[in-house]
Amino acid sequence: MINEAALLESRSLRDGVVDRTHVIDKVKTLSLLPDGMHVTTAMVAAYFEVTETVIRAMVFDHREELESNGYRVLTGSELSYFKQLSGIQSRTASLALFPRRAVLNVAMLLRDSEVARQVRTYLLDVEYMARTQPVDNSVHRGPDSLDDRIDRRITHILGKTIVPMFNALIEASGEHRKELISLRDDVEKVERKLCNHHQRLRHLEHAQGPRPYTGIMASIDAMNWRDFEHHVAALLRRDGCTDVVVHGGRGDRGVDVTAVTADGRSIVVQCKSFAPYRPVWSGQLQKFLGASFVQHGADVALFVATTSFTPDARAIAETHGITPVDRAHLEKWSAGVPLPILR
Structure with missing residues (x-):
């Protein structure tokens, strides 16, 4: 399976997946010029939430690769003709244009953009599904x-x-x-x-005999976000926790459920009901980190999700003592296997 580090370093790997431009829209809406096909440097910077200087520097380093995927700079009569067709009002002497392939190419090159990382993660998930x-x-x-x-x-x-x-x-x-x-x-x-x-x-x-957890995740996937929070709260009560309260929604101070373990430790829980192909990002772990230990002073922090965690997210969880409960662990927990952290 292609990993993110290899994708950042290998042009041949990037060339192999650059046609999957639909992943751009899965992460964030990309605003296009009136021609419905291109974006400017400023629009690319806005999409990836970086400065135009960062985009220009990246283009300088990888111009030939980007041009092979449709990046070009219009000048002279070509620029005038494009302005006339697209209705763009601009007095600049040149205009850099990125088609969607080039935008995806940028996502595979930008190292310090959270949006770019999300696009890469989604792209790798799609590619893994295609390869398998x-x-x-x-x-x-x-x-x-x-x-x-x-x-x-x-x-x-x-x-x-x-x-x-x-x-x-x-x-x-x-x-x-x-x-x-x-x-x-x-x-x-x-x-x-x-x-x-x-x-x-x-x-x-x-399978050697009947699968013990048949139907559990299908039932959980059918829940809305509120039902999922109450499901997690019910699991905590089942495993001996007390003072279980669901806080999800506005004013939750960054946590969805609070409780106290049987031995008196305070618990805060973040619940994410995501589609299985949409992983939990590192930024979501970082946000929960501040809420769980700084704002709430919790002894146990659980991040429960119906999907997987990216490697960066797992690294943050491991470094700072957050317990990630991914899809597989959630299935076992829901089937009656207690979480080790609650024992």
């Missing part, structure tokens, strides 16, 4: 695996043909861009569902 899509290798596995092989064929077609086709159409389309993005997202949802279905079938094929 099982395909039919013509090995005979018996009649019971027919649906399995069909799912794999459909998933392969969606991931390798249909989604890239939508990406190309979106890149070239201005008038129907929103509709194409919506259709592309629907196709990706089907792709993820088929992938999950295949993984469940594979697990059932190799």
Whole structure:
């Protein structure tokens, strides 16, 4: 699997994933020029929440790579023609333009932007899913695996043909861009569902007896954020905690649940009900760190999520004594396995 450090250092790896421009919209809305295809240096800086100087310095260091992905600087008659077509009012003698591919390229190069890190993390998750899509290798596995092989064929077609086709159409389309993005997202949802279905079938094929936690995470995924907070509160009560209070919402001072362990330690909990493909970022751990120990003076800080944690987030948790409860641990906890920190 490609990791973030390798992506930052290897142009060949970046070239291999630069077509996945839809991840930009998954993290944050990218405002486009009236032509529906390009953004300026100022707009790129605003998206990544850095200064224009940072973007210009990055372009200086990686100009050839960015130009291969559509970055260009308009001057003279070409600039005048572009202004006329797009309706841009500018008196500058030149204008740098970034298409979506170049913006994603920037996200894979900027080291000190939290937004860029989020784009990279989402991009790597999408790439991991694409690389691990099982395909039919013509090995005979018996009649019971027919649906399995069909799912794999459909998933392969969606991931390798249909989604890239939508990406190309979106890149070239201005008038129907929103509709194409919506259709592309629907196709990706089907792709993820088929992938999950295949993984469940594979697990059932190799399971030694019935799976002990069947249905637990499906039930939790169906909860809204308020129900999820009350679910976590119920788990705390089940495991012997007292004075359990749900605070989620405005005025919660950065925590969702507070409680006291059976041996008298104070607990604060942050609950995040995220989609499984959307990890918890380091910035969210840093924010909770201040709320849990500084504002509340807690003895135990739990960050409970329905998804995974990025490596940076886990590093912060380990360094500062926060207990991350990811999807796998949440499933076991919900099934009756107490968290070690509460014992």
